[in-house]
Amino acid sequence: MDIEEKLKILADSAKYDASCSSSGGSRKNTNNGIGNSHASGICHSWSADGRCISLLKILFTNACIYDCKYCINRRSNSVKRATFTPREVADLTIEFYKRNYIEGLFLSSAVIKSPDYTMELIYQAIYILRNEYHFNGYIHTKTIPGCSKELIDKVGMLADRVSVNIELPSSDSLKLLAPDKTKTDIVKPMSYISNNINSNKLLLGDNKKQWNMSGLPTLYNKPKKEKFVPAGQTTQLIVGASPENDFQILKLTENLYTKFRLKRVYYSAYISINKDENLPTLDKPPLLRENRLYQADWLLRFYGFKADELLNEKSPNFNTKFDPKCDWALRDISKFPVEINKADYYTLLRVPGIGVISAKRIIRARREACLSFEHLKKLGVVLKRAIYFITCKGKYYDNIKYFNSSFIGENLSYLENKSIKNLKSYKQLSLFEENNLLPTKGDS
Numbered sequence: 001m002d003i004e005e006k007l008k009i010l011a012d013s014a015k016y017d018a019s020c021s022s023s024g025g026s027r028k029n030t031n032n033g034i035g036n037s038h039a040s041g042i043c044h045s046w047s048a049d050g051r052c053i054s055l056l057k058i059l060f061t062n063a064c065i066y067d068c069k070y071c072i073n074r075r076s077n078s079v080k081r082a083t084f085t086p087r088e089v090a091d092l093t094i095e096f097y098k099r100n101y102i103e104g105l106f107l108s109s110a111v112i113k114s115p116d117y118t119m120e121l122i123y124q125a126i127y128i129l130r131n132e133y134h135f136n137g138y139i140h141t142k143t144i145p146g147c148s149k150e151l152i153d154k155v156g157m158l159a160d161r162v163s164v165n166i167e168l169p170s171s172d173s174l175k176l177l178a179p180d181k182t183k184t185d186i187v188k189p190m191s192y193i194s195n196n197i198n199s200n201k202l203l204l205g206d207n208k209k210q211w212n213m214s215g216l217p218t219l220y221n222k223p224k225k226e227k228f229v230p231a232g233q234t235t236q237l238i239v240g241a242s243p244e245n246d247f248q249i250l251k252l253t254e255n256l257y258t259k260f261r262l263k264r265v266y267y268s269a270y271i272s273i274n275k276d277e278n279l280p281t282l283d284k285p286p287l288l289r290e291n292r293l294y295q296a297d298w299l300l301r302f303y304g305f306k307a308d309e310l311l312n313e314k315s316p317n318f319n320t321k322f323d324p325k326c327d328w329a330l331r332d333i334s335k336f337p338v339e340i341n342k343a344d345y346y347t348l349l350r351v352p353g354i355g356v357i358s359a360k361r362i363i364r365a366r367r368e369a370c371l372s373f374e375h376l377k378k379l380g381v382v383l384k385r386a387i388y389f390i391t392c393k394g395k396y397y398d399n400i401k402y403f404n405s406s407f408i409g410e411n412l413s414y415l416e417n418k419s420i421k422n423l424k425s426y427k428q429l430s431l432f433e434e435n436n437l438l439p440t441k442g443d444s
Helices: 003-016 086-098 115-132 149-156 172-178 183-203 248-260 285-303 324-331 344-347 356-367 373-376 403-418
Strands: 055-059 105-108 138-142 160-161 209-211 217-219 233-239 264-269
Touching: 003 055, 003 086, 055 086, 055 183, 086 105, 086 115, 115 138, 115 149, 149 160, 149 172, 149 183, 183 233, 183 248, 233 248, 233 285, 248 264, 248 285, 264 285, 285 324, 324 403, 356 373
Parallel strands: 055 105, 105 138, 138 160, 160 233, 233 264
Antiparallel strands: 209 217
């Protein structure tokens, strides 16, 4: 099988892995090197549903020893199989990069022969890129659950970001749908990577002192700067393949951020690609549910919300009419209205229509003058949502007739329905539509 055929198979197989992002890396170029991973993220474009499409996103192999019921690459499926060599992965990355088709690499893989064997192949590929080609661009790679700590250490010193995909939100679902995997095989490397990232930061002097058992600071001398997974780790959860509700998924997400300090949790709406009695039959992927989880995830990470505030056991699933922040505001209407000229930063963050940037702008601007609704519009506040929950100079917006959840909900529902209609099905950018983009060394 030639490399073009392999690329077609393995690029298409990679579209189901959503756990990649281009931002967070800060690997700088060196003399005679190729590529640069900027701190604010490599050059990239985004698909309609927010996935980064500027990386060369491929599987190392789709030949898998596991039989996960939800996966297209399960060993019992009759699909065309392919496997790259480490040299082929490195050559493809460099050739695509030189022609400005991509700005980095996202390398995932099915499990061939064993976790250690697969991880060793991945390591060899990125070793060639870093040490033979001196490629200093962004690399995000999959960590295979069950592989050795030694291989994680070696890969972590070369990659910018790694991911250990949980995929299913509970141990029961894992046993039912992915019988070859165990919770321990997934959690152990995630914990190990998290601890190593923290230890590496201490050794590099990112924290100038560490407190010892006596309570006194211990100072460290900075050794040679070799960063371990500098852009952190991520994971992916499949939404809709198993019976867990949104509250269970969000609680798991909160625990992952708290316990393992993950950079991102990605959510992938389940696509019915296999027939099995333990799998749901869906007419279309639950994209709205995926979108709600991303919105709630943002509230956990940047807005100071807790999972228990957004959902609970009595209301375990997100409202289909309103985004999580609006839904929370309507349920806790007693906390509003908020006076823009007096509320603190964290209170402002909880107002629908006010984000992190606009909240900071409000805090700065009101030091100079008392703000009006017109000022808020210029500061980037989404007034069509915010006007129902705020006052300026002690007054409501002119068109607000009633202040109650019923009136506000009716108006917000109209706005929300307009945005839901814009949700589109996910489609990964193809390397082979319209023109054959496969680069060759003879290209000019």
